[in-house]
Amino acid sequence: MVVFGCGSDPAVVTAPRTGPDPAATALALPRAVDLNPDPRVVEINLEARMGEWELSPGRRVRAMTYNGGVPGPLIEARVGDTLVVHFTNRLAEPTTIHWHGLRVPADMDGSPRSQQPVAPGGSFEYRFTLPDAGTYWYHPHAAEARQMEAGLYGAIVVRGDDEPRVDAEAVIVLDDVTLGDDGQIAPPGDLLEIHGGRDTGIQVINGRANTVLPMRAGQRQRWRIVNAGSARFYRLSLPGHRFTVIGTDGGMLTTPRTLDELLMVPGDRYDVLVDAVAPPGTRATLRNLPYSRGHGAGVFEAEDVVAVAYAADAPLPSLPSPTTSRAIEAIDATGATPREVRLSEQVDEATETIRFMINGASWPDVPALPATVGQTQVWDVINESEMDHPIHLHGFFFQVVARDGVPETARSWEDTVNVRGRERVRIAFRPDDRVGMWMFHCHILEHVDHGMMADVMVER
Secondary structure, three states: OOOOOOOOOOOOOOOOOOOHHHHHHHHHHOOOOOOOOOOOOOEEEEEEEEEEEEEEEEEEEEEEEOOOOOOOOOOEEEEEEEEEEEEOOOOOOOEEEEEEOOOOOOOOHHOOOOOOOOOOOEEEEEEEOOOOOOEEEOOOOOOHHHHHHOOOEEEEEEEEEOOEEEEEEEEEEEEOOEEOOOOOOOOOOHHHHHHHHHOOEOOOOOOOOOEEEEEOOOEEEEEEEOOOOOHHHHHHHOOOEEEEEEEEEOEEEEEEEOOEEEEEOOOOEEEEEEEEEOOOEEEEEEEOEEOEEOOOOOOEEEEEEEEEEEEOOOOOOOOOOOOOOOOOOOOOOOOOEEEEEEEEEEOOOOEEEEEEEOEOOOOOOOOOOEEOOOOOOOEEEOOOOOEEEEEEEEEOOOEEEEEEEEHHHHHHOEEEEOOOOEEEEEEEEEOOOOOOOEEEOOOOOOHOOOOOOOEEEEEE
């Protein structure tokens, strides 16, 4: 979903600097309706139900929706707010909501280890405080590959007190959808699709194909990007422009980083500033450049993601160079508890079956890794396969320490990290007092469905 606007945040430049933009209205999707007059409580109704997904004008498919739309409504709040979600399941099958990236209590996490799935016709109240500013998202954690492919996902924006100055903000959700011969969303595929993940469908941005993102020369836009795809990796490039990265999974960085490309794996988020440096009336194209995920996973060819159309208006004066003011201290790994997490697979072509494994077993039979509150853990995530696996940890942020023994120089808080084929990635985290069973898994959804998922048990 793309939401352009100003809101009441004093850090966002308001009209008339940008002026009205009719194209922005066409791209905007509904925000969640706040039912609570208390300014520190965001209370919404969210319903999973069947509906129609309009991929492009006149092209509709049957889909699973939140509140009738794909993506679901944008949830907006501020740090410290309490989020209350009255969830109702109107589907013909069980489902849950996982709050991807949010540091919620274990019994609010929506995973198979923390919550019984909500039965058809049933309801559940999710209630928790939002401790971190950043870009997050929500999706099921029951039959993920099928339910998310069918349309169940949405974005979350949590704002802090020190947001950067911009002219406009866009929340961009990337996805792709595979259609069958009947023109409807295709059922799960063959062994090849399971192995590589479903990644060859129609490219959609905010649930729509062939969309246009409006800009004005001189404008600074903030893009909150979410990769909600089943398996597609995005190596994003906007020729003639650069990305100023101000945040990743766990919120703001200490210092902005300027990049020509962004690699976004499934489950990833990036928070970037884009300065509109092209002349009025011109166009640019956000592209997904070729990327190889390793043997057996295929190579992503270059593709257009979204057209960027510059208005004919005269350029705006440039804004000052952006700054961020967040401090991120390195996790002290002295005396840390070491763990090994080994990723592997077994393919049986004779029976057309495949098992993805963590430490030699497939979920739910993988022994949980023990952890205690306040205990620093250092995990060596060792990919014994030839293909990339983006690993997502529920409930906690971690720091990437090293890749193949080479120290990571850029410090950030993450909940999803890509581990390339035959690569060893070291991460460090320290669980707080939110005890319970927390999942971690590959975020290629077909790999989740076929076993690449495990748990860490946090106890006092």
